[in-house]
Amino acid sequence: MPPSRHSLRLLPLAAAALLAACATGGSPHGRATPQVDALYARLDQAGKGYETALQQAREGDGAASQKTLEASLDQLKDAAARCGSTPGCDPQRFFSVFDRLLRLKDGSFFAGDDDALAGGGPESGHTGSEVSPVTAALPEAQRSVTLLRGQKLSELIAMNGPVKAALEMWLTQWRPNLMDAWINYQFLRWQMWPQYQQADLPEALLFGILAKESGGKVHAVSRSGAAGPLQFMYATGLRFGLSSDGGFDQRFDPALAARANAAYLDEQLRAFNNNLELTLAAYNGGEGRIRRMVGDDPSVSLYDPKIYGQLSQETREYVPAVLAAAWLFLHPESYNLRFPRIDGAPGSVTLKRPASLTELTVCLGSAGGMYDGWFRTLRNLNPRLDPQAEQPAGSRLVVPKELEKAYAARCVDGPWPILAGDLHNAVVPMVADPPAPARAAPRTRSYTVRRGDTLTGIARKSGCADVQDLAEMNGLRHHRLKPGQVLKLPVCR
Known part of the structure; x- marks a missing residue:
């Protein structure tokens, strides 16, 4: 059988030890010493021990796997902690081993340990x-x-x-x-x-x-x-x-x-x-x-x-x-x-009284411990509905299953649907937008094209227009100019 959930909890401890070691770790470029070589040897032993624990788990020897795993992780944590105070020890090598252990864990060691995963990982299906x-x-x-x-x-x-x-x-x-x-x-x-x-x-x-x-x-x-x-x-x-x-x-x-x-x-x-x-x-x-x-x-x-x-x-x-x-x-x-x-199990409610998704959000409040409210969830589960549009009684809405009882208790009778409806139907005064101020036509001056002129050069001389401005103002295609051609240039303010 796979190791207990306790064994899974040891991996974060190894990560914490590695992070602590790296916070004070020596330079990775330091010269190797007997002390550093000994730490690297312990690191290699810890990795091999972890692989042995994997094999023992696959063979069904859960007790031996648990014992080998704990010894390997203890060895890894101890070596990582010592690395932080040993000159020349490279903390990155410990991170690399930790990455590899996570990869070994993924889909192999704990593939069937649903209880261990239920604390946070989605693989459990819980x-x-x-x-x-x-x-x-x-x-x-x-x-x-x-x-x-x-x-x-x-x-x-x-x-x-x-x-x-x-x-x-x-x-x-x-x-x-x-x-x-x-x-x-x-x-x-x-x-x-x-x-x-x-x-x-x-x-x-x-x-x-x-x-x-x-x-x-x-x-x-x-x-x-x-x-x-x-x-x-x-x-x-x-x-x-x-x-x-x-x-x-x-x-x-x-x-x-x-x-x-x-x-x-x-x-x-x-x-x-x-x-x-x-x-x-x-x-x-x-x-x-x-x-x-x-x-x-x-x-x-x-x-x-x-x-x-x-x-x-x-x-x-x-x-x-x-x-x-x-x-x-x-x-x-x-x-x-x-x-x-x-x-996240899906459910549904049939409206007993007309309501919009926004009104349901108000009357449901923080039901089920959802302190941010249910507006986003209700919108996500009913994507075709305008959240402000009132749905008639008898309409079926998709909701999380846990809200079926909360709807019956909070949104059918009592003060909350009345409050929600009152807020939703509040009248906001309409104010007409002020007319946009009329824009004065830009003032222009004339410029006669000389031999050797380019639109880029003319734009630079103008001081307040770019090539695109001049091309649009004069209806130029491909920015072609002819000597003697008269162009309109903006008057700089």
Whole structure:
């Protein structure tokens, strides 16, 4: 049997020890000494011991595996702590071992330890205290979490500098966004994950893209026009079946968007020889552009200077951010991160009285411990509805199952629906916008073109116009000039 949940708790301790060691670690360029060599030898022994523990667990010897694991991690922590005070010891070697241990853990050592994972990791399929109906309905759920085209996801996520920097961002400045994305995703999971599972794609990847693209806000729209939880551009959405249904933009439908996203990734993974980083770069920066960079060598690394140097800054940040969010989805506690328990089981209510989503948000309040309120969740689960539009009695709305009782208790009778309706129907005075001030036509002067003049030179002489201004003002095509031609130039103020 696999080791107990206690053994999983030891990995964060190892991480803490490594971080403490690195905080005071010596220069990695120092000359090796017998003391440093001894620490490196202990490090190697700890790694081999961990692998032995894995093998013992696979053979069913849980007691021996537990004992070997604890001894190995104790040895690793002790060596990491001593590294911090030993001149010439390279703390990065300890980080490398820790990365490798996490990869060994991913999908192998603790693949069946649901109780251990229930404290924070989504692999368990637990939402709250009960087994999720989503997991129960989907065979091979664990495989869909950890594998991508038959390869462990951990083997495809390179723990390089950009990914580690993105991990730090998710754990610090982006942490509120990460937690919001987690909560939003748990309520959307029953619609989105099945689409990925059917395409044999890992759930962690879905979460990583969702967290970076929209944070799980179904109605998100970017400045460039990308829309929905997975931010499809209009033309790309059409290509993968996201069109208009009775005036509703299907990019906002979480299930349809996840299905289209899975189809897109499947297509690009084939084109890029299952190179996950290039596929994500294509999703963000455009597959045509990335294919032109890659040429005939789909095995090239995203971080090859000839590729990386041509990427936009947005794409350089996007790829490691998605991979880091996916990694945290799989290993939250190894980074001192705990996601909240969310019961995302779907349910529904039939309205007993007319109400809008905003009114329901008011009368539901903080039911179920949702201190930020239920507006975002209700919108996400009912993407076709205008949240301000009152729905008639008898309408069926999708809600988290845990809200079915709260609706009956709070939103049918009593003071809360009355208060919600009163606030919603408040009349705000309408004020007409003041008329825009009339713009005076710009004053101009004449200029006769001389031999050798260029539009650039004339613009420079004018002192207050650029080439485009002059071309538009004079109706010039291709910026061609003829000696003797009379141009209008703006009068500088």
